[in-house]
Amino acid sequence: MSSPKESVKNRARTMKMTFAEGIAKALYESLAADPRVVLIGSNFMGLNATAKLLMNPIVSEFSSRVMVAPISELGIAGAGVGAAVAGRRPVVDINTGSFIFQAFAQVVNEAANVHYMSGGQTTAPVTFYCLAGIRGGGAAQHSHTTQAMLGQVPGLQILTPGIPEDAYFLLKWALLESKNPSVFLSHSLLFGETAELSPGAAMLPVGQAAIRREGRDLSLIASSITVTRSLAAAVELERQGISAEVIDLRTIVPLDTDTVLKSVAKTGRAVIADECHRRFGVAAEIAAVLAEEGFGLLRAPVRRVAVPDVPIPYSKTLEAELIVTPEKIVSAALRAMGR
C-alpha cells in the first residue's frame, strides 16, 4: 500500500479517498507539516486489518514522534494535555470510544478547563481520537456514542465527521490549527466510505454545518454515521415524492444552529437522526433549539430518530432493533409529513 503522500502525487486531479484513508492522510501530513505534532498511541484503525496497513508509513517515517502507549488511557490522555500545555500538538489515540471513560478525568476535568482556569494564560491544543459508536458486535462496553456527554463539557470541541473529506479536513485542522482541545469521534463503520477529494479543495470552516443534499419539504439533521443513513433515507423519500434536505452538522461543538434554523425556515419540518441515546442526546439539544428559536417555523412536531435508552446488546438481532437505520428515518419523516 502506498503512503498517503504518494497517493496524492500519483493520482490525477481528483482522488478517491476512503474515510480511513482520510484519517491516515491527515495524520501523515500533519506530522510532516509540524514538528510539534506527536501521536500518543498508534492504533487509530481499531480492529480493521486493511485500514491498519495505512498506519505503516506513519509509524515508520515518524517513529520518534509516535509514542507506543501502554493500556493507560488516563495516563496517556493526561500526558497529551501536559504535552500540549508545554508546547506540543499531540493526538491521543483513545482507541474504542467507550475507553474515553477510563480517561474522563483528564479529558473533562483537565483539558477542558486549562484555558479557562488559567484565565486565558494557557492553551491545550490536544486531540483525543476515538472510534466511537455502535460498530456491530461491540456489546454494552464497546459501543458508546459519547458526543452528547462530551457536549456537556464547556471547553471541548466535538468533531463528528460523517464523510471522508471531513475525516481528513477536521482531523488535520485539529492537529495543525486548533487552539483548543478537541475530541475527534471517528466511527469504524465509516472506514469504507469513499468519496472524491479534489487536491486543493478547501475545508468548509469549522463550526459550519454542510447541506449534503438540498430539499424543500423536510430537513433531516444528522452527524457522523447518521449522515450516510440520512442520505439513503432521502433517496427513498424522493421515490415517495418527498424532497428532503440533509444537513451534516460536522461538529457538535461548535454547533451551527443558524444553518439548521435556516433550513427549517424553508422546509417547516425537522427530523433529527442521532446515534446517541434518545434522552439528553444531540437530537434532544437540536430539538430544544428548534423549540426555543424556531417554534414559529415548524409546521409539524420535531421527530427524533435516536437509540432507545438501553445498553447496547451483543446479539445481531437485538442490536439491529436499536440502531438508527434509513428505514427508521424514512418512517419518522413520513410521520412528520403527516402520512
Added chain:
Amino acid sequence: MNTGERLEHMLRIRRFEEQCILLSKAGQFRGHYHIYIGQEATAVAVCEALTPPDFIFTTWRNHGHLIARGASPDRMMAEILGKAGGYAGGKSGTLHLAVRDLGIPTTSALVGGTLPLATGAALACKQQGSGITVCFFGDAALEEGATYEAMILASLWQLPILFVCENNTMPSDRRTRLQAPSSTLPAARLQDVPEALQVGAEVLDGADADGLRDGMQRLVAEVRASGKARFVEVRYTRWPGIVPSWPDLPGGEWQLAWAFGEQPDNADIAAWLASDPVCRYVRKCVAAGTLERAQAEAVDARAREEMAQAVRFALESPEPSPEQAYRHVFA
C-alpha cells in the same frame, strides 16, 4: 543563593501563608484552601536547582511552589481573593494558581491528576530538547491510578521528570506506630511503588533545608543528565495548623524569637519546632556563624512587609466584571 536569601524565600512563603489564613478567618475569601507551612524548604530547594525552561506542576497546595519560583505575591493573593488583579482574573482561586510565564502552565486540584500532566510536559521537554519537569504532589496521590499510569509512561518513554512526593501525612510518632509512612496507603515504603516501575527513588528529610538543597541539586542534575525519571519522598512532621481544608494558626503567627529560645504558648507548636525547617535552619546557621540574629530579623521584617503589601494589593484589587465569566472558554 546564600544563607540569607534562602531564609528569605522560606520566610516569604511562611508569611504569605499566615496572611492567607488571616484573610480566610476574616471572611475575605470563601472555600477551602491549603497551606504550605512546614514544607517551605522543599520548594526553595527545588526551585534553586531549576532553570527558566523547566516546568513545574503542582497541586491545590501550590502557594509555596509559586512563590519559590518567583511569582508575584500581590497577584497570587488577589487571585486567592477572586479579584480581577489575580493571575487568572479570579477564575482559579487558590486551587488552580498557575503562572504560564514561569513554566507553571496549569494547576490541577485533583489528587493524582497532576502526574499525567507533568509527564506529558516532560515528553515535550524531551522532544523539544530543553528543560525538565518537576511534579509536586502529596502522598495521597499514590492512592490514585493516575499516578501509577503516569509513572509507567515516564519510565517507559524515559522522560526527564522529577516526582516530588511531599509526605505530610502525620506526626512522626504515628508513622512509627503504623510502621508505614502514610496513614492511608498500605505500603511499607512509598519508594516501592516507583521502584517497581524502574523509577529510582529515595527519601529526604523535609526539616533539613541543607540536606534538601544538596539532595534536590543532585536529583535535578541526575534527571537532566540521564533524561530519566526520579522519585523523591520528602518526609515532614505535620505542622499542627494543618487542619485539612481549614488551616489554623495555633500559637499565633510564627515568631523568629522561637528560633532563639523563646517558647510558643501552644504546646503542639513548641513540640513541632524541632521539625520546623525554618526554625532548624536559623538555629543551624546561627550556630555555624553564617547568619546573625539581626540579619535574620531584617530578612523577616522584609518578608512580613512584602506580604502585608500583597494583602493590601489584593484587598484593593477590583472584583472581576460579570461578563468575564464568559471569557476564556475557548482560545
